[in-house]
Amino acid sequence: MAMPRYDKLVFEIGAPGRVGYSLPASDVPVEDPRAGIPDSYLRREAPALPEVSEFDVVRHYSRLSQLNYGVDTHFYPLGSCTMKYNPKLNETMARLPGFARLHPLTPPASAQGALGLMHDLAQMLGEIAGMDAVSLQPAAGAQGELAGVLMIRAFHRANGEKRTKVLVPDSAHGTNPASTALAGYQVVQLKSLANGDVDLADLEAHLAPDVAAFMITQPNTLGLFEQRILEITDLCHARGVQVYMDGANLNAILGITRPGDLGFDVCHFNLHKTFTTPHGGGGPGAGPVGVKSHLEPFLPAPVVVRRGEAYALDWKRPKSIGKLQAFWGNFGMLVRAYTYIRTMGPDGLREVSENAVLNANYIMARLAKDYDVAAPGPCMHECVLSARKQKKLGVTAMDIAKRLLDLGFYAPSTYFPLIVEEALMIEPTETESKETLDAFCDAMIQIAREAEQSPAVIHEAPVTTSVRRLDQTRAAREPDLRWAPRR
Amino acid sequence: MANIPAELRYTKDHEWAKQEGGRIRVGITHFAQEQLGDVVFVELPKAGARATAKKAFGVVESVKAVSDLFAPLSGEVVEVNDALAKAPETVNGDPYGKGWMIVIAPSAPREWDGLLTASQYEEFLAQSGP
Ligand SMILES: Cc1ncc(COP(=O)(O)O)c(C=O)c1O
Numbered sequence: 001m002a003m004p005r006y007d008k009l010v011f012e013i014g015a016p017g018r019v020g021y022s023l024p025a026s027d028v029p030v031e032d033p034r035a036g037i038p039d040s041y042l043r044r045e046a047p048a049l050p051e052v053s054e055f056d057v058v059r060h061y062s063r064l065s066q067l068n069y070g071v072d073t074h075f076y077p078l079g080s081c082t083m084k085y086n087p088k089l090n091e092t093m094a095r096l097p098g099f100a101r102l103h104p105l106t107p108p109a110s111a112q113g114a115l116g117l118m119h120d121l122a123q124m125l126g127e128i129a130g131m132d133a134v135s136l137q138p139a140a141g142a143q144g145e146l147a148g149v150l151m152i153r154a155f156h157r158a159n160g161e162k163r164t165k166v167l168v169p170d171s172a173h174g175t176n177p178a179s180t181a182l183a184g185y186q187v188v189q190l191k192s193l194a195n196g197d198v199d200l201a202d203l204e205a206h207l208a209p210d211v212a213a214f215m216i217t218q219p220n221t222l223g224l225f226e227q228r229i230l231e232i233t234d235l236c237h238a239r240g241v242q243v244y245m246d247g248a249n250l251n252a253i254l255g256i257t258r259p260g261d262l263g264f265d266v267c268h269f270n271l272h273k274t275f276t277t278p279h280g281g282g283g284p285g286a287g288p289v290g291v292k293s294h295l296e297p298f299l300p301a302p303v304v305v306r307r308g309e310a311y312a313l314d315w316k317r318p319k320s321i322g323k324l325q326a327f328w329g330n331f332g333m334l335v336r337a338y339t340y341i342r343t344m345g346p347d348g349l350r351e352v353s354e355n356a357v358l359n360a361n362y363i364m365a366r367l368a369k370d371y372d373v374a375a376p377g378p379c380m381h382e383c384v385l386s387a388r389k390q391k392k393l394g395v396t397a398m399d400i401a402k403r404l405l406d407l408g409f410y411a412p413s414t415y416f417p418l419i420v421e422e423a424l425m426i427e428p429t430e431t432e433s434k435e436t437l438d439a440f441c442d443a444m445i446q447i448a449r450e451a452e453q454s455p456a457v458i459h460e461a462p463v464t465t466s467v468r469r470l471d472q473t474r475a476a477r478e479p480d481l482r483w484a485p486r487r
Numbered sequence: 488m489a490n491i492p493a494e495l496r497y498t499k500d501h502e503w504a505k506q507e508g509g510r511i512r513v514g515i516t517h518f519a520q521e522q523l524g525d526v527v528f529v530e531l532p533k534a535g536a537r538a539t540a541k542k543a544f545g546v547v548e549s550v551k552a553v554s555d556l557f558a559p560l561s562g563e564v565v566e567v568n569d570a571l572a573k574a575p576e577t578v579n580g581d582p583y584g585k586g587w588m589i590v591i592a593p594s595a596p597r598e599w600d601g602l603l604t605a606s607q608y609e610e611f612l613a614q615s616g617p
Binding site for chain 1: 525527528550551552553
């Protein structure tokens with residue numbers, strides 16, 4: 001008989017009646033719940049909880065942890081996500097009892113250290129982005145976008161202007177139109193040029209009096225710096241249109257240029273990308289949003305302020321768009337980002353971007369012979385390839401992504417941006433060594449050869465992972481989202 | 488090359504339109520379904536809704552992307568292909584047949600003349616596409 005499969009759901013291991021605890025006999029009278037709880041709230045059957053021993057639980061979760069795949073174990077070139085190494089010092093600082101054990105409702109007088117950290121982090125982010133004020137509340141990039149667009153809306157309203165539309169390029173990340181629509185605006189999609197740049201003539205034609213904002217990503221989602229950005233922001237401002245920068249790609253420009261200097265009115269930061277807080281399952285996100293002074297009155301309340309020597313939460317902000325998050329944001333993430341910025345310092349942050357750009361260009365140069373590049377480089381912190389050549393041989397971007405898993409690498413982003421056919425978006429980040437980049441490029445080149453000579457090995461991939469190719473179509477058509485008790 | 492029936496008219500957003508005795512049947516083209524990949528969800532209006540030319544009437548979602556569906560002509564939606572709710576893959580398998588989406592009773596039938604013919608659509612694909 002084989003060992004139990006500890007990688008099944010915890011509900012599916014164990015045995016009926018097995019328990020992993022023993023409680024002492026009750027030393028208080030045991031009440032019948034029916035005496036105190038109305039009948040309609042009583043359940044008829046016991047809940048279907050897992051029936052496992054402590055040892056089962058340990059084996060189960062140890063096994064799951066071995067199946068984990070992350071930056072701590074593998075190269076993770078997921079484009080647009082900046083999967084860089086997250087220094088362990090961040091974790092140590094976030095676990096300092098003075099931070100970790102602080103109750104969010106501690107009176108400000110007893111939480112000066114935490115408030116001071118938030119105040120200083122907001123200032124540092126403002127300086128990095130050239131913004132006048134920063135709110136740390138949003139819990140992700142997408143929520144930062146929502147906050148930014150709501151502030152723009154409040155600004156226009158305060159000026160007695162009724163503007164109903166927001167322009168978003170077709171190269172944008174899906175969160176841009178989504179947060180815009182959620183803020184009550186009509187989204188107007190603009191066609192980008194082939195290299196992902198804004199088509200200025202087309203933009204100008206769309207800048208009607210009912211347009212509230214233009215939202216773009218800089219560098220754009222093809223990993224290229226929008227060269228005519230100053231013309232773009234000037235053009236928008238001349239028509240009373242606010243310009244929002246999606247800061248997902250900030251890792252390309254730290255210490256080199258600043259959104260505020262490029263004319264942007266608002267931008268968000270993804271602390272879980274650029275500023276080394278965990279990304280994905282490792283922890284909640286954080287998407288602070290920065291604004292120029294004309295938008296400051298509309299920041300989410302409360303704002304951390306400094307009054308003399310003391311820090312306080314300022315709630316008296318009549319024009320605020322309101323509170324966005326439970327308490328004051330994902331505070332543990334703020335401690336990590338603060339730690340990172342302080343350890344790197346201004347010169348270190350500039351080097352981050354220089355090396356991120358260098359690494360991406362190295363990959364682009366090594367792969368340009370075997371894959372089509374989406375737009376001629378040099379690129380910024382990420383490069384976008386197209387597998388259109390391989391597709392003619394029956395090998396898609398998705399196939400290449402699966403084959404990479406077999407060769408020991410996480411896959412790049414695929415099929416984003418949407419304007420690139422068979423897109424493979426590769427963001428190596430600055431924290432990878434040349435040996436890793438070379439090994440990755442070797443794997444990509446090997447796959448290009450396989451596409452020509454032995455495509456079957458690509459179509460079968462992955463074979464080395466714990467599960468083979470998943471049926472994503474069936475998963476989307478017949479989602480099976482939770483375990484249902486067997487009756 | 489591509490599968491573009493001659494008797495239909497087309498939009499630049501890759502919808503097709505078919506004359507059926509004054510009413511217009513609408514779906515997405517073979518090219519569109521191929522670009523989208525496996526369709527997993529189709530959201531359509533209810534019969535009786537108004538469609539406006541060049542405006543979204545529904546949404547199609549695939550494993551790769553979510554896209555609006557644009558009405559080729561204005562008018563009242565008189566029929567809706569409810570079968571797509573249970574079997575969205577029909578859009579991939581039979582985009583010009585069982586994968587149709589809505590039927591419009593046009594309020595401005597002349598809008599038909601502004602749609603692309605099969606050869607114009609083919610040319611449009613050749614210019615813009617791979
Ligand atoms: C370009 C771009 N914009 C916005 C976002 C949304 O950020 P978040 O996932 O933090 O909500 C992402 C996320 O990957 C992105 O790549």
